[in-house]
Amino acid sequence: SWSWRQILLLRPMAREHLIYKWGNGERFSLWFDPWLQGDSIHVLYGCRVMYDTGLGIQARVKDMLREGEWCWPQVSGDLIEIQQRVCGIPVSTNLDIIFWDKVGDTFSTNRAWQAIRARSNNVDWHDVVWHPKRILKHAFSLWLAIRGAHRTRDKLVVVGVTHTAQCIFHCGETESTEHLFFQCPFSVNIWREVLKLCNITRLILPWANEVQWMKEHAKGNKFDHAL
Template identity: 30%
Template sequence: MGNGRSASFWFDVWTPLGQLIMHLGPLGPRALRIRKDVVVADATRGSNWDLPHPRLQQEVALHSYLTTISLPLSTECDDMFEWIAGDSSLCTFRSATTWEVLRPREETKDWFDVIWLKGSVPKLAFTMWVANYDRLPTRTRLASWGVPISADCPICSRDLETRDHIFLSCDYSFEVWREVLIRCNPPTSRFTEWSELLSWIRAATSKELRLLRKLATHTVIFHLWKHRNNLIHNQTSLSVTTVFHSIDREMKNIISANRYRKSLCSLMALWLR
């Protein structure tokens, strides 16, 4: 607070009580006999505040604070407005700083770089994200919720349909992965757990190969889940060659659509065999 000639009495936050129009309510101007358009200096008269005797508790709180302000107000300095964002004050409003204070922040997840990346297709990344959390409605999860269905894998019928089985351990999925891994440098052993898949992605020897593995994994997970749903709901069974052809076409489209990105322009040469 400076000379009180620019700060609104009712609508600026110049007291710890916040906006006085909110503190005293819509009848506040009538109770204090102060118009809504006045500034703080208009509520003073010399070395006294020009306010009626308080009647309500809210008015008592305001009067208590006003006794801490020395009158008359200084004429040598102007009012200064600050935006308080968290523990810091700003001379001007910054939406970026306000957003950082408003949104909840957590530690960066160790899988973040595998799922959310530039150049990825949203629907593929979303399916990968849900699969990473093991939240896809596999038959074992549906059966655990009380749904009266068999928990066996609908593709091979040899094991329970869990996330790791449907995407990694199933013989059908393994054949799909075999075609993909030829283009991404295969691991030394077959994947059996989800953590092994994530480790293989991060173990790439170059930035380009790591990015290719991420995009390929997104695409494989999406199309395997799509094939599984078509088999259950539409009774449509596709060969491994057909599913891989869809994956191959999807990968070529992703790389072609991002051919002007520096990080993706060299991926086509790695993918083509």
Template identity: 30%
Template structure:
């Protein structure tokens, strides 16, 4: 039933000479009310205003979860009651959803928010004295430079865009996110592959950059391209792999280029196959 304080207020508790922690059950006896002596007008009004049909049931108290209408506890309601609520961003489906790779989505999400520890951020935090780009030694490595303006990244993107037959313009990072999100909406196989090609490339560029910064592993752009394609090529074997007949009947250039539905190394285009062992992964020739 809860506390008397919460139900009736501080004045009633004071006038009834009940303790602050008193429960409603202390003024209940079976199926009737056991009101304290009416020592004030407020207490008398409460007693008089209580409908005669409003009686205790005499049953045991039940625990009720207030955030939901049915009173049943679920974790989702707890999260929704604790978190701040904001309008969904228009690019959310670009990185979240059933056809995305969680670890890739997380890195791309951080990149879109500008929260990755790029050179300019590390300099602001006082971690390093230089914000130099790990790929081209440009004096300021921010998100836009690292992923799109750096010559190293441009060469990677040039190959990826040619492979999936798209022509994304050279615009600012935030504007490109909006453009790509609009162009890959829908559940067609081509849109899914294009979306994954973008997110996997961003992820692999970030991994290659970190390896240069922290491990001094100067991986060539050709290897970044091949590993990104291999990572994407493995993914259709689980979530995107259609029936063989559907693949044979698909006329999209994307499907023909990426060899959707084939196993393991066969997902890598023939013109990009060499043998490499990078980041613990093997590239086939």
């Protein structure tokens, strides 16, 4: 899917935060994990050494150990060099471990996200959108609205997705975020009923004013505040 392809594009960035702690070699790929002084055998020497050893791509580091000693085949210059380089790496009975950012820290999606995301300044409407009692799809829709990112018809007609920018509720006006949520007669009636449920009596405001009103009034844990 598109989402997974985009996630996979982040692999080089994520790799910078991984720390490989060498142990007994049972878990690390002989060819593709960066266990050799921060690099993988494949990156350093290519595919030829894989062929020269006679081992498949699924080989583990432990496959190059014999009775606790390194034992790389001495059939090519690259393999001789690898044998010389690994002689300084002690063989352990501990398990291979991968840490995130520093030794002792395990991987979590939250730590990964905090490490690779582009940070920006805090916004004053954060608690309006991401409050503890949020319904995720509602919060996401509100987040899009505040950022002006909803694909309303006034935007879709520009890129040729639709042939008309008229409101989907057939009121005859141009459909924009402002109109769709707060100016269309259909939406206005819905908002009046919602405000009535919250015992709030006031006019429906323009979008920017509604956001400001929410920031000032949507505080606390009461039902009407969360709603």
